[in-house]
Amino acid sequence: MGTDNLFFLENIEWFDHSGKELVHRIPETGSGEIKWGAQLTVRESQVGVLFYKGRACDAFPAGRHTLRTGNIPILNKILSIPWGMNSPLRAEVIFVNLKTFFNLRWGTQEPVAFKDRELGLVRLRAHGVFNIHVTQPVLFINSLVGTAGSFTTEDIEEYLRKVIVSRFNDHLGENLGTLFDLPGTYDSLSAGLRHRLQNDFSHFGLGLIDLFITSITPPADVQQAIDDRSRLNAVGNLDQLLKMKAAMAMEKAAQSGGEAGSGLGLGMGFMLPAMFAQGLAAQNGGPLPSSISRNTETLCPDCRIAVPIDAKFCPFCGHQQVIFDQCRSCGKNLPPNASFCPRCGHPAAEKPQARVCTRCGAENLADSVFCNQCGEKLS
Numbered sequence: 001m002g003t004d005n006l007f008f009l010e011n012i013e014w015f016d017h018s019g020k021e022l023v024h025r026i027p028e029t030g031s032g033e034i035k036w037g038a039q040l041t042v043r044e045s046q047v048g049v050l051f052y053k054g055r056a057c058d059a060f061p062a063g064r065h066t067l068r069t070g071n072i073p074i075l076n077k078i079l080s081i082p083w084g085m086n087s088p089l090r091a092e093v094i095f096v097n098l099k100t101f102f103n104l105r106w107g108t109q110e111p112v113a114f115k116d117r118e119l120g121l122v123r124l125r126a127h128g129v130f131n132i133h134v135t136q137p138v139l140f141i142n143s144l145v146g147t148a149g150s151f152t153t154e155d156i157e158e159y160l161r162k163v164i165v166s167r168f169n170d171h172l173g174e175n176l177g178t179l180f181d182l183p184g185t186y187d188s189l190s191a192g193l194r195h196r197l198q199n200d201f202s203h204f205g206l207g208l209i210d211l212f213i214t215s216i217t218p219p220a221d222v223q224q225a226i227d228d229r230s231r232l233n234a235v236g237n238l239d240q241l242l243k244m245k246a247a248m249a250m251e252k253a254a255q256s257g258g259e260a261g262s263g264l265g266l267g268m269g270f271m272l273p274a275m276f277a278q279g280l281a282a283q284n285g286g287p288l289p290s291s292i293s294r295n296t297e298t299l300c301p302d303c304r305i306a307v308p309i310d311a312k313f314c315p316f317c318g319h320q321q322v323i324f325d326q327c328r329s330c331g332k333n334l335p336p337n338a339s340f341c342p343r344c345g346h347p348a349a350e351k352p353q354a355r356v357c358t359r360c361g362a363e364n365l366a367d368s369v370f371c372n373q374c375g376e377k378l379s
Helices: 075-079 137-145 155-175 188-201 219-234 236-254 258-269
Strands: 021-026 039-042 046-052 057-060 063-066 093-095 101-107 110-114 120-134 150-151 206-217 297-299 307-309
Touching: 021 137, 021 155, 046 137, 057 137, 093 137, 101 155, 101 188, 110 155, 120 155, 120 188, 150 155, 155 188, 188 206
Parallel strands: none
Antiparallel strands: 021 093, 021 150, 039 063, 046 057, 046 093, 101 120, 110 120, 120 206, 297 307
């Protein structure tokens, strides 16, 4: 039943049939005239947010809830005659899916620049997967969803990919000196990148549960240099080194052509070992504290102590649990209708400006450390 009927109260609920919807609004288009006494049913993996007269009024946890608006059945139509029988007391319910969305993909569409201390400027491609969930429904709606009737993982994946790639470039530049040290560092790079991105995701009401780097691919000539270095590291004495150099010379001769060279090259090819065993273990920065139940408790966004998931305020620090907006300068949680941040005085509506590289002119995220285009450290 619609939200503009004359007599009957609404019974509002939602099911995610696609498995990809983060947010779904009822009604899907425009707004409705949800009446006093309408019933809202919220599942365990959902939160229902009531928007009334253009503002977020409350976030409802799992259960059945009675909604209270100024739209009284029949009477509201009589009072709405001056507005063409359309009540000005508009209301809609936005459902937010709290489940974990798995196997979202990130990667570099174009190679990113990395300054290697031994190889110089190298352009790398990287790919991986990440898992997210919504932690602050109202903040997520206000910062990313807006007035969209439906919001899926496909709508957000591209933007999050750009954020991950930018932070990946910064993290690689600060924690990896040369690509020769890359094998065996995937776990630590993944964990460090995940920790670095958690603050970025929290600005949008999202939690980054896992992030994995599945591949970092340098150009072919750099890959060959890494292979050669791996061969040298496997050599234990001068005699073995000389034998290895002789074998490499035979390999080059085999690549020069001719039937004999082809046969020799084939034999050497079978003998060469694979250089990299990229077994990426699905480890991250650690699970949630054991004292936190995923179903009944959550972390206070201010003091980080476990509180009941349906609490309106933290019993330890008094912080409001439903976040409406955050300061883009210092990260302070802002109250509704705030014009300035109470901590740093930064205008609440002002968004961070992109950092422009002075060398190549490319735009980067506001707090990027290295340029994605040329690899130069941003000043």
